[in-house]
Amino acid sequence: MKDMKRLIYVPILHARDDSRHTASVLGGNETDGLSNGGMNKELTAVDEMWEGIAAKIGELNLPLNRARIYQDGLPVCGNELEVVTRLAESGSPNFLFILDLIQKRAKLEATEDLGLLVREYDLLNKLLLKNSAKDRKIMIAEYQSKSRELLTMRDEFILNRINTTLQPGEIPVVFMGVMHRLDKMLEKDFLVSYVIYRLPFRSIGTIYNA
Amino acid sequence: MKKKPETVKVLLIDDEPELLEVMKDLLEEQKFQMFCASGGLNGIQLNEQQDPDLILLDLRMPGMDGIETLRSIREQDEKVRVIILTGYGCPDTIRDAADLDVSEYLSKPFENEDLINVIERTLET
Numbered sequence: 001m002k003d004m005k006r007l008i009y010v011p012i013l014h015a016r017d018d019s020r021h022t023a024s025v026l027g028g029n030e031t032d033g034l035s036n037g038g039m040n041k042e043l044t045a046v047d048e049m050w051e052g053i054a055a056k057i058g059e060l061n062l063p064l065n066r067a068r069i070y071q072d073g074l075p076v077c078g079n080e081l082e083v084v085t086r087l088a089e090s091g092s093p094n095f096l097f098i099l100d101l102i103q104k105r106a107k108l109e110a111t112e113d114l115g116l117l118v119r120e121y122d123l124l125n126k127l128l129l130k131n132s133a134k135d136r137k138i139m140i141a142e143y144q145s146k147s148r149e150l151l152t153m154r155d156e157f158i159l160n161r162i163n164t165t166l167q168p169g170e171i172p173v174v175f176m177g178v179m180h181r182l183d184k185m186l187e188k189d190f191l192v193s194y195v196i197y198r199l200p201f202r203s204i205g206t207i208y209n210a
Numbered sequence: 211m212k213k214k215p216e217t218v219k220v221l222l223i224d225d226e227p228e229l230l231e232v233m234k235d236l237l238e239e240q241k242f243q244m245f246c247a248s249g250g251l252n253g254i255q256l257n258e259q260q261d262p263d264l265i266l267l268d269l270r271m272p273g274m275d276g277i278e279t280l281r282s283i284r285e286q287d288e289k290v291r292v293i294i295l296t297g298y299g300c301p302d303t304i305r306d307a308a309d310l311d312v313s314e315y316l317s318k319p320f321e322n323e324d325l326i327n328v329i330e331r332t333l334e335t
Binding site: 194199 | 291299300301302304305307308311312313314315316317320324327328331332334335
């Protein structure tokens with residue numbers, strides 16, 4: 001029987017703020033937001049989700065010096081640590097947690113092709129700039145269809161990143177948006193353990209989760 | 211405006227009688243109006259009869275599983291808020307749940323406080 005390597009897979013919901021700030025770090029425009037009340041509820045839900053994920057990962061007692069982190073949306077650009085640090089400084093609980101793991105000796109790996117990621121942000125921005133409800137419905141359908149194609153390409157790229165960067169004896173820890181289907185690709189070569197605490201769909205929405 | 215718990219109807223669908231009992235007691239202490247179903251078909255019927263504000267749904271049940279149950283419920287009822295409770299979560303069920311417009315997806319085991327917090331948040335959205 002093939003010796004299966006262990007992989008920790010954490011399905012996540014991206015916060016609107018993470019999408020905005022990542023776009024900004026990549027040199028794009030920040031997308032618009034919610035009312036203050038809606039934004040506060042979303043931020044609380046995001047914080048609670050990450051507190052739960054951190055607790056669950058803590059319970060695993062992973063040897064972090066042998067963990068390699070693969071974070072959704074982090075482009076191969078040569079400045080990965082700087083991107084993570086800037087996003088953590090902007091208050092993202094996702095990137096604060098990643099930075100904490102890095103400070104505890106986990107290694108960071110970029111996952112995404114910058115070109116594909118920029119295409120994804122362009123699609124999302126186009127959707128968010130549309131104002132009328134009718135246009136928005138059409139745009140959401142168009143976005144979802146195009147985004148699905150892009151997501152498959154992104155998943156293939158991420159899979160290749162994992163396969164080519166993981167070193168013998170290391171444990172990959174993958175933080176991936178819930179709409180990715182990377183888990184299906186990984187299950188062929190890895191023994192995948194899922195870490196799931198709580199996913200507040202309605203508070204955060206799924207539109208930012210490609 | 212935030213609804214008072216005594217005006218909120220909660221339907222709990224889970225095949226484990228002990229868990230059903232414990233969660234019913236817990237939520238009745240919080241003054242919610244509780245209705246319990248021990249399986250998917252029973253849950254669908256109770257949803258039609260009682261028109262709850264919120265459904266707490268176990269995913270893994272013999273016969274009709276949680277996703278099938280929710281699919282049937284959504285054919286009749288687009289508005290009811292749903293919280294998925296599962297001890298066997300995986301991305302496939304998460305994606306299915308997202309497509310069926312669930313409010314929250316919560317992994318078992320959870321603390322009582324977590325469940326109450328998630329219910330309160332869900333009722334606010």
